[in-house]
Amino acid sequence: MGIQLLLYGLVKLAFGQFGIPAADIASSHGEGFVLAWKFFGYSRVYEIFIGIGEVLAGLLIMIPRTFTLGAVIYFPIALNIMMVNYCYRIGVQDLSTMLVLMNVYLLWLDRKKLLMIFWKTDSSDVSPKNMEMKGERIS
Numbered sequence: 001m002g003i004q005l006l007l008y009g010l011v012k013l014a015f016g017q018f019g020i021p022a023a024d025i026a027s028s029h030g031e032g033f034v035l036a037w038k039f040f041g042y043s044r045v046y047e048i049f050i051g052i053g054e055v056l057a058g059l060l061i062m063i064p065r066t067f068t069l070g071a072v073i074y075f076p077i078a079l080n081i082m083m084v085n086y087c088y089r090i091g092v093q094d095l096s097t098m099l100v101l102m103n104v105y106l107l108w109l110d111r112k113k114l115l116m117i118f119w120k121t122d123s124s125d126v127s128p129k130n131m132e133m134k135g136e137r138i139s
Helices: 002-014 023-029 031-042 042-062 064-087 093-109 111-115
Strands: none
Touching: 002 042, 023 031, 031 042, 042 064, 064 093, 064 111, 093 111
C-alpha cells in the first residue's frame, strides 16, 4: 500500500497526472472522466498538494512506528479518490476501493489507540484498562 501511494504521489509531483486526456483515452472513458481530468489538471498547486499528501502518507505507512499516522492522513485522500472514481467513472474503482479497505484495516488495527482521543483518562495512569468513556469505567 505504501509503495502504491508513493507511486501515485510521485507521478503527480514529477510529471503531473491530470490535464487534457488524449482523444482516444477521452472517447473510451467518457464525458465524466474528461471533466474530472480537466478539472483536477486545472490547478497544478492542487495536484502538488494531493501528491505531497500521498507521498507523506506512503512513507509514514511503511514505517511501523508511524503507520497509524499515515493511515489517518491517507484516509480522507483515499475516500475522496474512490468517490471521484465512482462518480465520474474514472475506471479504477476496484483499485481505489481496495486502497480504502486496506486503509480501514490499518486504522482498525490501532482502533484502541485512536479511540483514546475520545476517552477521558487519569493523568497518572493512561493504560487502556483504566480509561473512562462518558463517565463510565471500562474494564
